[in-house]
Amino acid sequence: MSHPHPELGPPPKLPQGGLRVTPLGGLGEIGRNMTVFEYDGRLLIVDCGVLFPEEEQPGIDLILPDFTSIRDRLDDIEGIVLTHGHEDHIGGVPFLLREKPDIPLIGSKLTLALIEAKLQEHRIRPYTLEVAEGHRERIGPFDCEFVAVNHSIPDALAVAIRTPAGMAVHTGDFKMDQLPLDGRLTDLHAFARLSEEGIDLLLSDSTNAEVPGFVPPERDISNVLRQVFAGASKRIIVASFASHVHRIQQILDAAHEYGRRVAFVGRSMVRNMGIARDLGYLKVPPGLVVDVKTLDDLPDHEIVLVCTGSQGEPMAALSRMANRDHQIRIVQGDTVILASSLIPGNENAVYRVINGLTRWGANVVHKGNAKVHVSGHASAGELLYFYNICKPRNLMPVHGEWRHLRANAELGALTGVPHDRIVIAEDGVVVDLIGGKAKISGKVQAGYVYVDGLSVGGVGEPALKDRKILGDEGIISVFVVMDSSTGKITGGPHVHARGSGIEDSAFTDVVPRITEVLERSAQDGVVEPHQMQQLIRRTLGKWVSDNYRRRPMILPVVVEV
Numbered sequence: 001m002s003h004p005h006p007e008l009g010p011p012p013k014l015p016q017g018g019l020r021v022t023p024l025g026g027l028g029e030i031g032r033n034m035t036v037f038e039y040d041g042r043l044l045i046v047d048c049g050v051l052f053p054e055e056e057q058p059g060i061d062l063i064l065p066d067f068t069s070i071r072d073r074l075d076d077i078e079g080i081v082l083t084h085g086h087e088d089h090i091g092g093v094p095f096l097l098r099e100k101p102d103i104p105l106i107g108s109k110l111t112l113a114l115i116e117a118k119l120q121e122h123r124i125r126p127y128t129l130e131v132a133e134g135h136r137e138r139i140g141p142f143d144c145e146f147v148a149v150n151h152s153i154p155d156a157l158a159v160a161i162r163t164p165a166g167m168a169v170h171t172g173d174f175k176m177d178q179l180p181l182d183g184r185l186t187d188l189h190a191f192a193r194l195s196e197e198g199i200d201l202l203l204s205d206s207t208n209a210e211v212p213g214f215v216p217p218e219r220d221i222s223n224v225l226r227q228v229f230a231g232a233s234k235r236i237i238v239a240s241f242a243s244h245v246h247r248i249q250q251i252l253d254a255a256h257e258y259g260r261r262v263a264f265v266g267r268s269m270v271r272n273m274g275i276a277r278d279l280g281y282l283k284v285p286p287g288l289v290v291d292v293k294t295l296d297d298l299p300d301h302e303i304v305l306v307c308t309g310s311q312g313e314p315m316a317a318l319s320r321m322a323n324r325d326h327q328i329r330i331v332q333g334d335t336v337i338l339a340s341s342l343i344p345g346n347e348n349a350v351y352r353v354i355n356g357l358t359r360w361g362a363n364v365v366h367k368g369n370a371k372v373h374v375s376g377h378a379s380a381g382e383l384l385y386f387y388n389i390c391k392p393r394n395l396m397p398v399h400g401e402w403r404h405l406r407a408n409a410e411l412g413a414l415t416g417v418p419h420d421r422i423v424i425a426e427d428g429v430v431v432d433l434i435g436g437k438a439k440i441s442g443k444v445q446a447g448y449v450y451v452d453g454l455s456v457g458g459v460g461e462p463a464l465k466d467r468k469i470l471g472d473e474g475i476i477s478v479f480v481v482m483d484s485s486t487g488k489i490t491g492g493p494h495v496h497a498r499g500s501g502i503e504d505s506a507f508t509d510v511v512p513r514i515t516e517v518l519e520r521s522a523q524d525g526v527v528e529p530h531q532m533q534q535l536i537r538r539t540l541g542k543w544v545s546d547n548y549r550r551r552p553m554i555l556p557v558v559v560e561v
Helices: 093-097 109-121 188-197 218-231 245-257 267-278 292-297 317-322 347-359 380-390 402-414 461-473 504-509 511-523 529-548
Strands: 019-025 034-039 042-046 062-064 077-081 105-107 128-130 136-139 142-148 157-163 166-170 201-205 236-239 261-264 303-307 335-338 363-365 395-398 429-434 437-443 449-452 475-482 489-498 553-560
Touching: 019 166, 019 201, 042 142, 077 136, 093 109, 105 109, 109 128, 109 267, 142 188, 166 188, 188 380, 201 380, 218 245, 218 335, 236 317, 245 261, 245 267, 245 303, 261 267, 261 292, 267 303, 292 303, 303 317, 317 347, 335 347, 347 363, 380 402, 395 402, 475 511, 475 529, 489 504, 489 511, 504 511, 511 529, 529 553
Parallel strands: 042 077, 077 105, 105 128, 166 201, 201 395, 236 303, 236 335, 261 303, 335 363, 475 553
Antiparallel strands: 019 034, 019 429, 034 042, 062 449, 136 142, 142 157, 157 166, 429 437, 475 489
């Protein structure tokens, strides 16, 4: 197996007749999926998603792929193929189109509808090409064929990319549910046909590669939901991803069966379910869905609320309900269903929400105590079956953390893919398919780009480090007035603390020491404000560390008069 190397440098120029594959997100992480294919100087992008921040990234709204390696080649981009409509595959599109709005978007009907609604908020009207399974489109030098795959959102597609260098197949996210709610199976016949032609490079979803066996059918959840609905005496609140149409359909069916009305809560949930209903992907019986404003007129046992926040996102509806920061107040006897998996890294946030809801008397039903979720990603048994059908000449696991990528690579090896033709890459690692063999050829910049409010990329790791220090240790400010000609202290030092747990009165002991250090510095002729600030920071920092074992941020201000 080929492995990335930390000493990799920039890749050489792509040889004539070679196909280059550069993942800019989605490898070594769950989210931010983006892969760039290059042939004959032209680029084709598959997906452009976002990653959601974790606790150690305070204040961050979204994390984007790094566009640096393609920023000066935007005119070379033939289009962006979107495999499906989840945020971790389409959420970054508005930020790329801000840089070049006329890059065409290629995807299925539902996927394009979801991204177009999102782009309206950014005031971008995209060029789109709607495709469906079985369609074959020429996109510059890339001959793309689209294949139906089953996932936790309708209309998901894999894409086979034919070039003179060979055929690459990108699965997108997929599983092999044999009893899908919409009857749309992963098209194994199409993959077998592609295999007959010869799949030179297979980029395969790795998320569940560690999980043995097969993913249970989505419809297995229906009976569990019915049991929960049958036993609920008051309101039922369901948290799900805002794009999980199949899961929401089962909630609607259960609500209809038990005589309840449903209201969608949250902008993204209302928007996405409205799109799914208008396009016919969501079947809604007449009168079942009502506006959340009308719920006061209904008794509790007739209410179902469907909201976002199943991953513990701090600003989502469910988290705000748990924190008593939402118009909907959780009361004793309410039933809350978390109808989703735990994305790695979100565990603490989710359990914090569960504890908050339980505190107010809710009965919380989640994956840990009931079968209210099945995965949208193929498990090991399905992947083995899939590889035996596809028989790829080269394999590149994608979409997963390191443990998932490696487990997926081992599955490929078990089915006969030669070890020297399995490439385990990571974000930014460039893989070239030349002469029928895939190998690592270099590395490009592919770090995190943080979105903080209206700022894109303005916040970096140093700022996040400062935020963590502020959040964990607090801040101490020191204000000093200095005579610019003599360096003599004419005012202060005045010391104030916020969030450090140290009372302002405690600094009486250290003020004379700061004054002494500054006066000695002035006698030595060192009166430059920046140097004085450094002296204050060192003196006060050592005192705080010695007496309190803390490391707050120290902000000295020296004013010359």
